[in-house]
Amino acid sequence: MRRLTREAKIGYLFLLPSIAVFLCFVLYPFIYTIVLSFFDYNWFTKKTLFNGIGNYISLFSDQTFWAALGRTIFYTIGTLAGQCILAFGIALLLNKEYAGIGIIRSIFLLPWILPTVVTALAWRMMLHERWGVITYLLELFNITDGRVAFLADTALALPSVMAVSIWRGFPLLMVSFIAALQSVPKELYEAAIIDGASWFNQLFHITLPYLRKLIAIIVLFRTIWVFNDYDLVWLMTRGGPAFATETLPIYVYQRSFGAYKFGEATSIAMVIFFFLVVMSGFYFKLIEKED
């Protein structure tokens, strides 16, 4: 057996802290979550009964779970679509060099820089039906008949949260898109202009095909992120009114810290995990292809 050199030993020693952190804060909780998902565990009563795959079976007959899953998918798709369109449009506008472009790009980054709690509370105030500026302006300009209760209306609450999520998340995509746009060879555009291609033709036949894979990678990456969105939704609506914004992460919280049924909650968390593993699989496949 080959003995480790002194340098190698020191090298491993330096790895120890990160391994310890990984074991304590990632691997142990993860394994504990898997194990817990097979138990009927109530935090309040401390009742712990092995339940096999019982939690998973009852999950699939739980209407609330399916409704929350549907809402989460709707939220994820809608938010991502909005973020992509907004980010790409602004990236196209900002992919130019003129005086003050750096400052303008920085300003567009502000929504991303703001802490989520500030974003959520500010938008809650702005969307409030009594003292919110948005509904005030809508009424002032006769766009709506009266005040609109964006976050209190079961039909409007989720789209309203999605709009805020789009606003908060688009800068990250925008920066990626700007970087990607700057990698498109200028010669392609020059040749297209000589051939008389319009701006739209350039967009659909040069820019988008060139960025296709990159967009796919970014979208997949963001899917994982948005699917797990918890803080913004919780701070804005706490999953209400009447379940209207109860996405899966909120449902996990409610089953655990609301009903103390941590066994059930962890089984939902494992379903989310499985879904995201599949998405990550696609993500890494795409990266591999891109390489």
Place this chain on the structure above:
Amino acid sequence: MKKRGTLVVFILLISVLAVFANGTNESEGKTHLTFWTALTTTADQQAHQKIIEAFQAENPDIEVTVEYVSHKDWYTRMMTSVTSGDYPDMVLCDQSEVAWMYYQGMLAPMNDVLSAIDPTGTDFVSGKASIDSCRTRDGNVWGIPFSMNINAIWYRADILDDLGIDPDSIRTWDDLYEVCELVKGQGYTAMGMALAREAAYQQLCIWSNANGCNFFDEENGAYLLDIPSERKKVEDALLYLKKLNDNGMMPAGVSNWMWVDYRTAMANGEVVFTSSWGGDIGVASEVNPDMLENLSVMVHPVGPDGEEYPPYHDAGIWAWSITAGAYETKKEAIDKWIEFFFEPENISIACAARPVYNLPLQKSVLESDVFYSDPITEMFKDEIEYLFEYALPTARRVGFEAGPSIVAGQISSQLFLSDAVQNYLFNNWSLEETMEYIDSNMKDVMEEFNYPIDGYNE
């Protein structure tokens, strides 16, 4: 060598800092008491500070610190504190939270300190909205209430007066609805109440109570919603709330209204009636004092199935509880603090932080001059006496009909009742679906926590 020396000095420095960070007060020989409370307004905080300062001046060897935890975050904070074992020495919270903590095994019985506060056992007013809310069937007391708040219908006396409506004539739900229609016709929003996800369950209980319904038997705690006549009372409460909402008697956005929303709306003159525990007065005194002279209160009108007028009223209490671990080591200091807090002057200070909402339960306080020395409390003396005379005798809280129960704590900490109300009012659930949801979730909770659905046998 130099590096090693630096390392040693660094470790020593950290150790010294750790020792001091943990023990400043102990090194001064002080006993440190901490309490959490869900009474979080600025006025509450100022009142607590005043009482703490007075106590510390009398007891320089005891230091009291307070942490404010909102009701919304209370149970989550408690859960994490129970798990980590890092919970406060005392809490000042409502009776549902006391029940929750009692069944979590966190609390110490307070019979001794209660005897010190009320040696004759006659000072606290009787009824379900008093000490009984915190007394288990074995006779142990797990919380001592410093105040109670009774839900009733607060109204704009000036508007009813202008419309020639005598508040005393509003004795049934139909009467109330007719007046709501009338005030709506004058361009007012009729009714405000808290129907947000964390609060809607209270309105279900309040209106069910006003319809003569108890969820649990008063004697043996048996679950009553399996009895068709009792179940119908809850259905009628839901139907009435829906009628108010669907016919525009409640404001847009009421599904997100927390307590502060309807109180502020009343203070700002945006609603005519509120289903309220009187917190409107404190808010009005802060944001629109001119409104105070227009506000008054009446007992709940009775629902179609209610047999008695006035009907049952919901009442919350704010009680002191002591955590078990702390009582073993700091009993003397804790007893001193609790006894000090229950002195009439201090109860009056604490009550004045939320005038009319915080009503003392000790006769010695009610009959003292200090309680009414607060000008707003004094201004509403008639209303307070009215509430004591007409609402207090029927006051109780769902889950506490037969004393604190494990389900009582769960009704407050879980969201299923609120979700049922919200989905029925705002999400087109049918009445059958809603009742089934309430019933199945109540039974799930009872089963989960081994609550005797047929009542206690002894």
